Amino acid sequence: MTPRTRLEAVRAAMADAEIDALVLRPSPDFRFLGGRDGAFLVVTMDAAAETADPAELVPAGARRVGVDPEMRVRELFGLAIEAELVPATSVLGPLRLAKEPQEVAAVGRAAAAADAVLGQAGELAWFGATERSMALRLRMLLLETGCEEVLSARVAAGEHTASPGHRPGDRVINPGDALLVSVCGRWDGYCAEVGRVFAVAEPPEDFEAMYSVVLAAHAAALGALGRASSAAGVAAEVAGAVTDVIDGSGYGRFAGPHAGRGIGLGHDEGPRLWPGDETALAEGTTLCLEPAIYVPDLFGARVADVVACTGTGPLVLSGASHALRVLDR
Missing domain, CATH: 3.40.350.10 (Creatinase/prolidase N-terminal domain)
Incomplete structure (x- = not known):
């Protein structure tokens, strides 16, 4: 156009x-x-x-x-x-809502840049550092990629991973902590957010079982996006697929507030992947898919990926592994 x-x-x-x-x-x-x-x-x-x-x-x-x-x-x-x-x-x-091909490509470049930052994050020294200091390191890494605006660099450790809106503070990161790490920025006008889960030295007890549910919900969302792409599906159907998995696991009351949101020129735009949103997921729609579980006072897990709707199904634009990475320093 x-x-x-x-x-x-x-x-x-x-x-x-x-x-x-x-x-x-x-x-x-x-x-x-x-x-x-x-x-x-x-x-x-x-x-x-x-x-x-x-x-x-x-x-x-x-x-x-x-x-x-x-x-x-x-x-x-x-x-x-x-x-x-x-x-x-x-x-x-x-x-x-529906991006043109060059816009989808621009969102993809932004997602690749955010991916690269999280790839470098796994090589940083986390033991004994604070959430705030590591968030600052991530901000610097974002800027080094050519990010024109850092929208967020979030680090949550231990019990703070159970708070969806947690802002990095002075909590020291210790062995045995779960970590939620995400970065969001704007490159050449377009936004991307990628989030991954780490553990320091060893995962907390029962954490891996809970995290496996988040990954299953992520896979279910991609499956629902594939069906939506071929049958003019709507945002609520994807949210429903995530809800079915998390509810079926027994973690339903701890599920994140939504399964994802639109992303593009803005970091938080339509559609919203939650029940009741009847927005059609047309080809070219780009989303931040972000299923999550937050268990109060214990731990939480959230995976965030940038995904484009295409005529043949969802295309994940952020390709970093979802495997739980255990940090050794």
């Missing part, structure tokens, strides 16, 4: 939604429509231009204006537009 045909599709969606203009700040939506260096990008039925003062380009008498979901409050108040403001996501979200 050329920039011109992409704009034509956006304007058709704007007309259907009765939106007279879009006002976007630098964000995934901004980059999707070719935004580069301007403070804002304004799209109307007649023009698309970057500007420092979007109110000048919004047509007089506009009744509904779609605004960027990442717009800051002070930016919203500063628009000085007398129109109903609605999220631009209603127009741009569906158009961004």
